[in-house]
Amino acid sequence: MPELQKLHRKQRVVLLCTSISVFAVLNILIALIMSQAILAIQNAIMFSCFFSCLCVFAVIALLLINDNYQEEKQKAELLRSTNQLIALNYQELYANRKEIARRIHDFNHHIKALEVLASQEHADKTAQYTHSLLKTSYAEKHFCKSGNNIIDAVINCKAAEAETLSIPFQYSVELPHPIEIDQVDICAILSNQIDNAFEASQQLSDTTKRNVSVKIWVKNDSTLFFRVENYVDADPLISNPNLQTTKADSQELHGLGLQNIADTAKKYGGALRSSYQDHYFVSTAFVCLNPF
Missing domain, CATH: 3.30.565.10 (Histidine kinase-like ATPase, C-terminal domain)
Structure with missing residues (x-):
């Protein structure tokens, strides 16, 4: 039963229908054989041959369905793994960009502080240089x-x-x-x-x-x-x-x-x-x- 639970819902339905069909046909065959009529026994044999072939085809179909299901499952797992890596990559890139923006913002503050200090010391060239740096400001995204x-x-x-x-x-x-x-x-x-x-x-x-x-x-x-x-x-x-x-x-x-x-x-x-x-x-x- 635990193994059957692993099957896809459609596969379980096919298996259930096949089992019911087998049960019904076996009951018919047993009834024909028990009648002890030659014609009935011949019909039972022909019926059993036909049903055996049908069961073989049903098993083949079930295997093909299962193979397709496993292929789709592997593809889904592959895409899931790929998506997880992509999501992680975007989060890391976003974190890096925020860190860069924060540092640029702090850098502008440092330059402004340097400009004030230079002005207080009357270092005109230093103030002019730092002022030009601030003009080439990094545009905050x-x-x-x-x-x-x-x-x-x-x-x-x-x-x-x-x-x-x-x-x-x-x-x-x-x-x-x-x-x-x-x-x-x-x-x-x-x-x-x-x-x-x-x-x-x-x-x-x-x-x-x-x-x-x-x-x-x-x-x-x-x-x-x-x-x-x-x-x-x-x-x-x-x-x-x-x-x-x-x-x-x-x-x-x-x-x-x-x-x-x-x-x-x-x-x-x-x-x-x-x-x-x-x-x-x-x-x-x-x-x-x-x-x-």
Whole structure:
């Protein structure tokens, strides 16, 4: 019984139906044999041969189903491990960026203090030099502070990446209350959506058209939405309706991004929707905050 509990629900249903069928057929065969009629015995033998073949095919089908289940399970575990590493990486990058921002802020304070001291000592050249340093001030970044650590980490890291790639990046996050969803799953949805938008933006020959925007909000306190838009020259759904990856190494983890988003959203009773609106490709994923 413990081993049977490990089987998938569909497999247990198939096994139950097969067992009931075996029981019913055996009762019929026993009844025919007990009748001691030659014709009945012949029919019983033919029936048993047919049923034996049927059972063999049923076992083969069950094995194939089990093999497919195990393959899907391994893929899910692989994606889960990958998502955990990605989430950890974003959190570490975000922590590093906050530490750098703090040090820059402290550095400006130190320079200001040095300028005051130099002015008091009438060291005009020193004051002039420190004043010029303060003019070349490090612009303090406006970090996303939504109240959700992983969303902040992904948004802030992707904002820095967008700056490196020369892609204008805007975001809007409205979370009225804490989100009770696994941070790894949030990272899996949001990071893959933005990565896809960046990849599409880099393919634009006119760099001035590049633009990516992210909007995250909660509707009716029950559904969390992730919406990512990026400019495109033409509707990709016409030439590639299934949005299959165009990368040469698509047999590896590439190409699993969209499936990862869809599977993660489905886990919480949600889904992934892709659309095209006025030269913008829109990826919208939603999850139910109370799926059960």
